[in-house]
Amino acid sequence: MRGGSVFARLLGLGRAVVEGVTIEEDEVVVRARLRRRDVSRCGVCGRRAPGYDRGAGRRRWRALDLGATRAFVEAEAPRVSCREHGVVVARVPWARHGSWFTREFEDQAGWLASYCSKSAVCELMRISWLTVGRIIERVVADEQAKRGDRLAGLRRIGIDELSYRKGQRYITAVVCHDSGRLVWAADGRDKKTVARFFDELGKQRCSELELVSSDLGEWITRVVGERCPNATLCLDPFHIVSLASDALDEVRREVWNEARRSGDSAGARWLKGARWALWKRPERLSERQQAKLATIARVNRQLYRAYLLKEQLRIVFQEPDTAAAIALLEAWLAWARRCRIKSFVKLAKTISEHYAGIVATLTHRLSNARTEAVNTTLRLITRRAYGFHSADALIALAMLTVGGLRPALPGRPS
Numbered sequence: 001m002r003g004g005s006v007f008a009r010l011l012g013l014g015r016a017v018v019e020g021v022t023i024e025e026d027e028v029v030v031r032a033r034l035r036r037r038d039v040s041r042c043g044v045c046g047r048r049a050p051g052y053d054r055g056a057g058r059r060r061w062r063a064l065d066l067g068a069t070r071a072f073v074e075a076e077a078p079r080v081s082c083r084e085h086g087v088v089v090a091r092v093p094w095a096r097h098g099s100w101f102t103r104e105f106e107d108q109a110g111w112l113a114s115y116c117s118k119s120a121v122c123e124l125m126r127i128s129w130l131t132v133g134r135i136i137e138r139v140v141a142d143e144q145a146k147r148g149d150r151l152a153g154l155r156r157i158g159i160d161e162l163s164y165r166k167g168q169r170y171i172t173a174v175v176c177h178d179s180g181r182l183v184w185a186a187d188g189r190d191k192k193t194v195a196r197f198f199d200e201l202g203k204q205r206c207s208e209l210e211l212v213s214s215d216l217g218e219w220i221t222r223v224v225g226e227r228c229p230n231a232t233l234c235l236d237p238f239h240i241v242s243l244a245s246d247a248l249d250e251v252r253r254e255v256w257n258e259a260r261r262s263g264d265s266a267g268a269r270w271l272k273g274a275r276w277a278l279w280k281r282p283e284r285l286s287e288r289q290q291a292k293l294a295t296i297a298r299v300n301r302q303l304y305r306a307y308l309l310k311e312q313l314r315i316v317f318q319e320p321d322t323a324a325a326i327a328l329l330e331a332w333l334a335w336a337r338r339c340r341i342k343s344f345v346k347l348a349k350t351i352s353e354h355y356a357g358i359v360a361t362l363t364h365r366l367s368n369a370r371t372e373a374v375n376t377t378l379r380l381i382t383r384r385a386y387g388f389h390s391a392d393a394l395i396a397l398a399m400l401t402v403g404g405l406r407p408a409l410p411g412r413p414s
């Protein structure tokens with residue numbers, strides 16, 4: 001067909017021959033045929049394989065829109081019999097195996113999913129969020145294969161859990177402290193999952209790990225102790241500080257319940273609204289929140305002390321000088337132990353029990369903003385992933401966004 005190569009180029013069809021173009025109900029349909037050297041290849045491995053049958057006959061793949069018009073590629077989709085993969089649909093150069101979308105369409109959807117909101121991706125690409133989930137799994141698998149071993153050269157890592165489905169399910173995530181990237185993630189939160197990561201890493205590379213950070217969970221710390229002979233275990237500042245936030249919230253809730261019980265509904269409502277003022281870093285408070293905090297300081301000494309305890313613990317991890325940071329931690333412990341606020345006395349006990357791991361954190365200066373940013377992003381991703389069909393799709397979204405596996409946009413260098 002004249003002008004066929006233009007359409008082949010526009011739709012990312014590679015060497016395929018365009019036989020015709022039609023417009024059907026506001027859709028452009030481009031009929032394509034493979035060149036001889038591209039036909040009869042296994043859809044999985046790409047090796048030559050004898051033909052098996054015609055499969056489902058002709059089928060369509062959604063391509064990137066042409067202008068504002070939806071576009072499809074239509075071609076034969078015969079089956080071949082691969083020595084290794086059995087009877088499978090033959091490969092087409094423009095699409096990933098098992099997909100109803102072209103590679104360029106999927107790359108663009110994946111790129112967008114790592115930057116934009118759910119609704120922006122779905123509206124622009126005109127696909128459902130569930131479909132986005134399936135697409136990014138393929139994109140990530142592809143990028144992973146292209147970029148090779150992602151576990152090479154790891155020295156300092158953090159192991160963390162992420163909850164999804166409203167806290168009913170968990171994935172385990174491994175972040176590299178040096179690159180600030182997510183390097184591994186899997187469904188589950190138990191010793192077995194952590195052990196699986198170390199299995200993949202292999203004995204040699206486990207012994208090269210210098211530092212592993214995590215929360216207080218035994219399911220991580222115990223396996224690290226067993227498998228990483230040369231690593232120092234550090235406790236994540238992120239988690240320690242969030243324990244303090246929880247302790248503070250417990251105090252706020254108690255005060256709130258008291259106000260409610262005593263019939264002070266205005267006071268109760270006011271306290272409920274004070275939550276953000278107590279949670280946020282002081283330097284980020286709005287004027288109104290600052291005023292709220294000042295009122296708390298005046299009318300509720302206990303809640304205000306709990307707030308100061310939380311803030312003081314956060315500052316321990318911001319102190320750049322190790323000796324000074326340890327001194328601050330000591331001072332905090334002394335204060336918290338005799339503060340007579342139940343939740344903070346308890347926290348002081350927990351922190352004493354894990355003292356060595358926290359001092360290791362302060363010594364190795366693990367409190368870096370980059371890892372904290374990854375943690376925050378990962379938590380946002382688990383919320384955005386709501387509506388995906390599987391943990392794998394959630395993991396794929398995380399890998400695209402903070403795992404360095406974002407595909408290049410079609411037609412741009414990666």
Ligand SMILES: [Zn+2]
Nearest residue numbers: 042045082085
């Ligand atoms: Zn094969």
